[in-house]
Amino acid sequence: MPNTPSRVELSPLTLADQDEFCSLVRASAELHSATMQLPATAEAFQDWMRRFEDGTNRGYVIRVQETGTAAGMVNINSIIRGRYQGASLGYAAFAPSAGRGYMTEGLTVALRHAFEDLRLHRLEANIQPSNKASLALVERLGFRYEGLSPAYLYINGAWRDHERWAVTAPSPWTPDPSLPEV
Numbered sequence: 469m470p471n472t473p474s475r476v477e478l479s480p481l482t483l484a485d486q487d488e489f490c491s492l493v494r495a496s497a498e499l500h501s502a503t504m505q506l507p508a509t510a511e512a513f514q515d516w517m518r519r520f521e522d523g524t525n526r527g528y529v530i531r532v533q534e535t536g537t538a539a540g541m542v543n544i545n546s547i548i549r550g551r552y553q554g555a556s557l558g559y560a561a562f563a564p565s566a567g568r569g570y571m572t573e574g575l576t577v578a579l580r581h582a583f584e585d586l587r588l589h590r591l592e593a594n595i596q597p598s599n600k601a602s603l604a605l606v607e608r609l610g611f612r613y614e615g616l617s618p619a620y621l622y623i624n625g626a627w628r629d630h631e632r633w634a635v636t637a638p639s640p641w642t643p644d645p646s647l648p649e650v
């Protein structure tokens with residue numbers, strides 16, 4: 469995990485983000501078209517926000533500290549405790565801020581938050597083989613390739629193969645109390 473000073477911070481996604489978020493999703497339609505389906509209307513946003521209610525999924529906006537601009541989003545999804553202590557990442561840049569290193573920095577902050585505050589042990593990113601920008605991003609962050617999962621996610625009307633990439637917590641790591649002792 470890179471440990472350089474960050475230009476960005478994570479803010480938990482709230483209902484107050486609705487208009488800004490939806491308008492940035494609409495502005496990013498081309499960038500997201502093959503890989504991400506994010507809410508672009510008030511109704512879809514409010515429906516989507518329900519997934520964060522029970523703590524299994526957490527959503528954040530990646531904001532540029534100096535300006536407050538929303539540069540992208542990251543979700544820590546499907547958090548499973550017990551002997552797994554893992555989750556899956558979903559992320560996207562917003563087109564007006566893409567390609568400037570903000571996602572690399574935002575995901576670096578998200579990894580630190582996941583390992584240190586949420587005390588997760590493993591984070592996965594599942595990426596379509598054609599998504600070179602996303603593959604480059606997780607490689608920069610120190611994820612390792614674990615294998616190909618055929619027909620893994622239903623995207624744009626079809627079950628798509630995904631590469632499974634993962635990173636585990638750096639040591640020393642403080643476990644969550646829900647981890648069994650033996």
Ligand SMILES: CC(C)(COP(=O)(O)OP(=O)(O)OC[C@H]1O[C@@H](n2cnc3c(N)ncnc32)[C@H](O)[C@@H]1OP(=O)(O)O)[C@@H](O)C(=O)NCCC(=O)NCCS
Pocket residue numbers: 499500503504559560561562565566567568569570571572573593594595596599601602604605
């Ligand atoms: C995948 C995705 C999130 C990557 O976002 P991004 O904005 O390109 O990411 P970053 O800006 O952090 O990194 C990209 C480039 O910025 C460069 N960069 C890093 N720091 C920089 C800086 N300070 N100034 C300018 N550029 C910089 C990186 O080197 C990289 O360049 P390169 O890949 O051409 O070598 C984006 O393409 C996206 O939203 N795709 C659609 C949604 C998606 O696929 N999500 C993932 C599903 S698995």
